[in-house]
Amino acid sequence: xxxxxxxxxxxxxxxxxxxxxxxPTLMRLLNVLGYGRVFVRAQGVWLWDHAGRRYLDALAGFGxxxxxxxxxxxxxxxxxxxxxxxxxxxHISPSPAAGDLAEALTSTLPPPLEICLYSNSGSExxxxxxxxxxxxxxxxxxxYMDGGYHGTGWGSLSxxxxxxxxxxxxxxxxGCMAAPFGxxxxxxxxxxxxxIAAVLLEPIQAEGGVVLAPPQYLRQVKKLCEKFGALMILxxxxxxxxxxxxxxxxxxxxxxxxILVLGKGLSGGIAPxxxxxxxxxxxxxxxxxxxxxxxxxxxxxxxxxxxxxxLETLRIVQEECLPRASAREGQILLEGLRQRLAxxxxxxxxxxxxxxxxxxxxxTEQVRLHQAAPALVSFLSRKIVGQWxxxxxxxxxxxxxxxxxxxxxxxxxxxxxxxPQEIPQLIQGIGDVFEDCRSLTKVVMAAGRRISRQTVLRx
Ligand SMILES: Cc1ncc(COP(=O)(O)O)c(C=O)c1O
Numbered sequence: 001x002x003x004x005x006x007x008x009x010x011x012x013x014x015x016x017x018x019x020x021x022x023x024p025t026l027m028r029l030l031n032v033l034g035y036g037r038v039f040v041r042a043q044g045v046w047l048w049d050h051a052g053r054r055y056l057d058a059l060a061g062f063g064x065x066x067x068x069x070x071x072x073x074x075x076x077x078x079x080x081x082x083x084x085x086x087x088x089x090x091h092i093s094p095s096p097a098a099g100d101l102a103e104a105l106t107s108t109l110p111p112p113l114e115i116c117l118y119s120n121s122g123s124e125x126x127x128x129x130x131x132x133x134x135x136x137x138x139x140x141x142x143x144y145m146d147g148g149y150h151g152t153g154w155g156s157l158s159x160x161x162x163x164x165x166x167x168x169x170x171x172x173x174x175g176c177m178a179a180p181f182g183x184x185x186x187x188x189x190x191x192x193x194x195x196i197a198a199v200l201l202e203p204i205q206a207e208g209g210v211v212l213a214p215p216q217y218l219r220q221v222k223k224l225c226e227k228f229g230a231l232m233i234l235x236x237x238x239x240x241x242x243x244x245x246x247x248x249x250x251x252x253x254x255x256x257x258x259i260l261v262l263g264k265g266l267s268g269g270i271a272p273x274x275x276x277x278x279x280x281x282x283x284x285x286x287x288x289x290x291x292x293x294x295x296x297x298x299x300x301x302x303x304x305x306x307x308x309x310x311l312e313t314l315r316i317v318q319e320e321c322l323p324r325a326s327a328r329e330g331q332i333l334l335e336g337l338r339q340r341l342a343x344x345x346x347x348x349x350x351x352x353x354x355x356x357x358x359x360x361x362x363x364t365e366q367v368r369l370h371q372a373a374p375a376l377v378s379f380l381s382r383k384i385v386g387q388w389x390x391x392x393x394x395x396x397x398x399x400x401x402x403x404x405x406x407x408x409x410x411x412x413x414x415x416x417x418x419x420p421q422e423i424p425q426l427i428q429g430i431g432d433v434f435e436d437c438r439s440l441t442k443v444v445m446a447a448g449r450r451i452s453r454q455t456v457l458r459x
Pocket of ligand 1: 120121124151152202206207236238
């Protein structure tokens, strides 16, 4: 699977346009590392680049493509939908597609989660949840978790603790307090301090580095919310739609949130769609009077194309039993990676649930003792090793990325349609790359050589 490194970016016409008009900084970063590829086609768990090279996708659009890229059943349904001359959005009458999806989706959820507020991205849906909680409780404050990721809108950034994302945009929404994920005492003391509308958290922190909550934690959070009159908002934008081995991660926790946020995998990776689900009681308290009917609204939110994609995706997830496949293949992948990476000097832990797996990088004690400059070494291992290994994997034909908040955790989250025979391929590819990266010094020197060469070669 090994491929030659390109001397500069691919020369594909998309690169110059993207660099000039879309995201110049990203292109600079990709150039410095020598990514050198434009992906032009995707099917199932496979992607192809401009040169026809094939890659196993263990990123799945950051957990958006649970049913695999361009699932034939979804693309067929959407092609037929486009022949129907359907009205995309009317806003002055009920939308059949929005109603169909809401009914189907809420039939998979426990009562009282019955009402769906539509939007177009996870970030918007998180903000819809925050607005709903404020309007329903008439309280201002929010508690969020250190390490959580909820999107890059102004409201969703206000409930994210990572200074890399927050600092350039502060001041953010007032009244948002952070608590450590997994610590009930700290949560309770924050709840006592202020009048809190909602506690917002993910069941498993994905971009925080695949951090699982301690057993019973989510149930205790819900109890504390009830005690202090706050609502519990569960962000399942990345963990939902079968990703962690059940349709929704909260099912495995014996808890029902007051507000559930879904996005990403909800519409099969093709159409933008997100939803904030709540109970009729919370909805009525927030928006139940005639002058509030449009306090949550969005021109494209719940459009017919996206809802049709959502409905077909839900059917595919259910009929292909993808949550069960995710649990089964995820366990095999987790155990296989643990075995293959056991005693690796740069791997501290492999953890996860279903097909959401994190490889925690870091120096093991033995290696750390032999380093002369521990602070520098720890900085390098946190900032460089994950990016370098992701690049090496790319060059071996495997796509994955470090978590957004934790570059020292490689996230492995392939489409849930990954076939049993593809799991050993993934384990072998990852194992081989780690085998070549056993020494921090070698990794840092190789990364340095690449960066200086790319800098010289930059067109
Ligand atoms: C848990 C979680 N919430 C919200 C978001 C934001 O979603 P979007 O990028 O669609 O705004 C993400 C994105 O990665 C996420 O992982």
